[in-house]
Amino acid sequence: MDIPYSPRKNALIGALPMEEWLRLISHLEPVVMQLGDVLYEPDQVLRYAYFPVNSIVSLLYVMTNGASAEIAVIGNEGMVGTPIILGSQHSSCRAVIQSAGYGFRIKANLLRQEFKTRPTIASLLLRYTQALITQITQTAVCNRHCVLEKQLCRWLLLSLDRLECSELIMTQELIANMLGVRREGVTEAAGKLQKEGLISYSRGHIEILDRTGLELKSCECYQVVRKEYEQLFPPRAF
Template identity: 35%
Template sequence: MSATVYKNSLLHSLDAEVIKRLSLEPVTFELEHQIEFPGESIRYLYFVEEGMASLTTTFENGAQVEVGMFGYESVIGVSALMGTKRSLNRVYTQIAGHGYSCPLEAARSEFRRGGAFQSLTLRYVQAQLVQAMQSAGCNVQHEVDQRLARWLLICADRAHSNTFKMSHEFLGHMLGASLPTVSMAAAALKRKGLITYTRGLITIPDVKLLEKKACECYHVIKDHLDNYTEFDSGIIW
């Protein structure tokens, strides 16, 4: 199978022999499908083709805050290649889609070869770190409406869609903000015509206008997630 059929950034950059050794199997990601849960063994890596998932930290009181996001650029479970045996976080689907699973042992074997797969997964880990660090700084430095604009834009990019279903309560979890705060921020964006929403369905009418509202963190994160396969040499494997 030609690598050019893949939408996932990492799979798209691998040659046919590497793809064959990864023993990929198609998988469907239903809405709120749980991919990882804290304390559970990591048995597979997952490559998203369409849809989006969130990586969250869960606190004793049950509250969740998003610390990472997975879309077409992602490999979920990559920490297992660095020695992690059990998941530290919850990973679940926000926007339904599909992709591929890869048995952990097949991924480890390919990673140990030290070729393109190892290089690309390490570059992806770096992109994840940039995303996490930028988001942490953003949560302190920028206003909620800017952060909401940034999050919605990244969400749209990862999902390849400017329309998606998302409740205000869920947005609060993702931004680490209260429901009233998120509702006020969403209402402010709506009044300015930057988003529309009804019954949880959010639409971005004009991406460029929403980009002007978002903080600079959007472009920093977007650049790293979109281009990590080219970072070290400018040449895609």
């Protein structure tokens, strides 16, 4: 199968020096990522790591009573499957496609092999892991202290950063699942944002109209995460 994107559109893969990239390319397999597809279930052995190029993956923790909360969101800046390089067989989260698109995957044992033998790759993936930890940390803080409306702004911005366009295909119900709140709460918060002209939505389509306005309305948690990812790929190299 061919997909109309190069793996190098994923920032991690794109950040590799030519030599490493040429090694890796034969291991990468294109995948279509469809809305709602589940890449990982908790306690299931991880067979692949995924590199989204224009899709978004959510790490979603589901409690025994069914309540859920998004822990992190991963797009073309990252990789799904950090437990593989950290030496774990499984993820404690479900990994689910939040926005459809394309990506590439690599077999877990091949990735492990590359990680062990290629310091450049290892170093890059570890720095990415640190950025992911920062995102999870910020999720914890935000869950504790930020009101829903601000959290929604943060969530929209994080998602937007991982897409090319300004439209999200996403119902309020699904956003509520991600944020771990009621659907009605999202309706109310989104209604406010719409009244203020920041977004416009209808039946599963959300259009961001005023990105700067959203950033102003968002809690500080968004900027913290964003900065961490920015310094992941320093302007100097490659």
